[in-house]
Amino acid sequence: MEKVFCISYSDFGYLLSEQDWKVEIKKLDDYDYGVFEDILSSGQFLIKRRFLSNLPDIFDDCSETKSEPVLPEDIKRFIFQRGDREVYVISSTDFEQLFSLDSRDEYGCVFVEQNRITCKCADPEDLAEDVVILASGGIDLNNPDLNL
Numbered sequence: 001m002e003k004v005f006c007i008s009y010s011d012f013g014y015l016l017s018e019q020d021w022k023v024e025i026k027k028l029d030d031y032d033y034g035v036f037e038d039i040l041s042s043g044q045f046l047i048k049r050r051f052l053s054n055l056p057d058i059f060d061d062c063s064e065t066k067s068e069p070v071l072p073e074d075i076k077r078f079i080f081q082r083g084d085r086e087v088y089v090i091s092s093t094d095f096e097q098l099f100s101l102d103s104r105d106e107y108g109c110v111f112v113e114q115n116r117i118t119c120k121c122a123d124p125e126d127l128a129e130d131v132v133i134l135a136s137g138g139i140d141l142n143n144p145d146l147n148l
Contacts, residue, residue, distance in 0.1 A: 001113045005087040008095035009122055011108030016134035019045065023139050035075060038141045040131065045087075047135070048079040049128045051142060068128075068142075078124035078131070082109070089127055094119040 007015070019042040028035045033052065040047040052069055071077055080087040087109065090098075098119065102110040132141050 001115045003085065003111055004114045004117070005082045005085055005109045005111055006095065006099065006117060007087060007089055007107065007109045008092040009089055010092045011095075012089045012122075012127070013130060013134060015045070015107055016130060019043070019135070021047075021135045021137065023136070023141070025141070031075070035071070038131070040135055044083050046079075046081045047131055048076075049131045049141065050075055050077055051128075053142075068125075070125075076124070078128045080127070085111075088117055089122040090117065090119055091122065 021040040021042045024039040024041075025036060026039065028037055028050070036051055036053055038047075038049040038051070040049070050071060052071065080089065098116065099110045099112070102112065104110055
């Protein structure tokens, strides 16, 4: 089984707000309907948050529960990596129940077998929104015309 990093939702928020993130915004050329991604990097961490610009009417399905239009199923909204490993964000309560005996690194992460994560991971839509709020450093991450 593959080993992955896991972090609690509260430690994820702390990581977003305390790290000095380098931000790049680029267009994904594989899609013809204006898909962009924010690429945030800090040390060994990499976050990709994808969003639509110039939203076609067919995708106009914002709702009261989502702050942005839902992406087509073949596009992941949120990708979080540490080095070449995926990082899973889970609720702080679940994290404590699952990993209370594991040692954590300086960021609050544990490095575990993927099959030990027996709970639901945090909603990628919520995590993407947290990136905009906590890690942007005042940069409009929804602006595809921004030259960084």
